[in-house]
Amino acid sequence: MIDDLAKRLDEAALSRTAVAQFGADAGLDVPNAYAVQAALVARRRARGETVTGIKLGLTSRAKMVQMGVDEVIWGWLTDAMCVPDGGTVRLSEHIHPKVEPEVAFLVEGGAIAAVAPAIELIDSRYVDFRFTLPEVIADNTSASGFVVGPWRRVPDGIDNLGVLLEIDGRVAQVGSTAAILGDPRRALPQAVRLAGELRDGWVLLAGAAAAAVPLTPGAHVRVTVEQLGTASLRAAA
Numbered sequence: 001m002i003d004d005l006a007k008r009l010d011e012a013a014l015s016r017t018a019v020a021q022f023g024a025d026a027g028l029d030v031p032n033a034y035a036v037q038a039a040l041v042a043r044r045r046a047r048g049e050t051v052t053g054i055k056l057g058l059t060s061r062a063k064m065v066q067m068g069v070d071e072v073i074w075g076w077l078t079d080a081m082c083v084p085d086g087g088t089v090r091l092s093e094h095i096h097p098k099v100e101p102e103v104a105f106l107v108e109g110g111a112i113a114a115v116a117p118a119i120e121l122i123d124s125r126y127v128d129f130r131f132t133l134p135e136v137i138a139d140n141t142s143a144s145g146f147v148v149g150p151w152r153r154v155p156d157g158i159d160n161l162g163v164l165l166e167i168d169g170r171v172a173q174v175g176s177t178a179a180i181l182g183d184p185r186r187a188l189p190q191a192v193r194l195a196g197e198l199r200d201g202w203v204l205l206a207g208a209a210a211a212a213v214p215l216t217p218g219a220h221v222r223v224t225v226e227q228l229g230t231a232s233l234r235a236a237a
């Protein structure tokens, strides 16, 4: 069952074709869902991808309430998901992608070595972006891509920095780093608790500072985090 569900999600991503939710008959619970996620990432690694970090999801009160949960979730980031700052995302390589403004940390020696503004590209492999909690965990928490802006030393007090998500120069979302676990630095102990070891050089995507916005052809997306700078991408058809 684990391998079959991983195959269905992996093939959905590869073929850019959403799959139906698994439904109650699949009997998927949270521990099984993380086993599916591990099998999914094993398939990516078998194709030559390298794990380069992890992400946390459902880190805001709003998303937890929306999903009816009280716990953050996590997924894997690979080199194939990394989009260079200012780079191009091809919509044809995704199903129905959205972008959300995030904060990224660089991990060294089990600690946070640097911080950067970031954009996460989420793309559910389920029809209409609808899923249960175990289903979204199995789907690697909708991870699909990420952009990391320039790294810098972590300034004092990053718990309430203003965040802007602009599309084509117009403000699409306004938020605060406070939406990320109350303080994005809490992502590190949460990630260690959930994922175990974090390797040197890994990126930790701490979570979204505002709601996700659908990505449309030609869109220029820019995320600005007060004191940290900007990260951007362009969407091509």
Ligand code: 0L1
Binding pocket: 056, 057, 058, 059, 063, 120, 122, 124, 136, 141, 142, 207, 208
């Ligand atoms: O990164 C996230 O918070 C996404 C977690 C999964 C839920 C979603 O796809 O919105």
Ligand code: MG
Binding pocket: 055, 056, 057, 100, 102, 120, 122, 207, 208
């Ligand atoms: Mg996210």
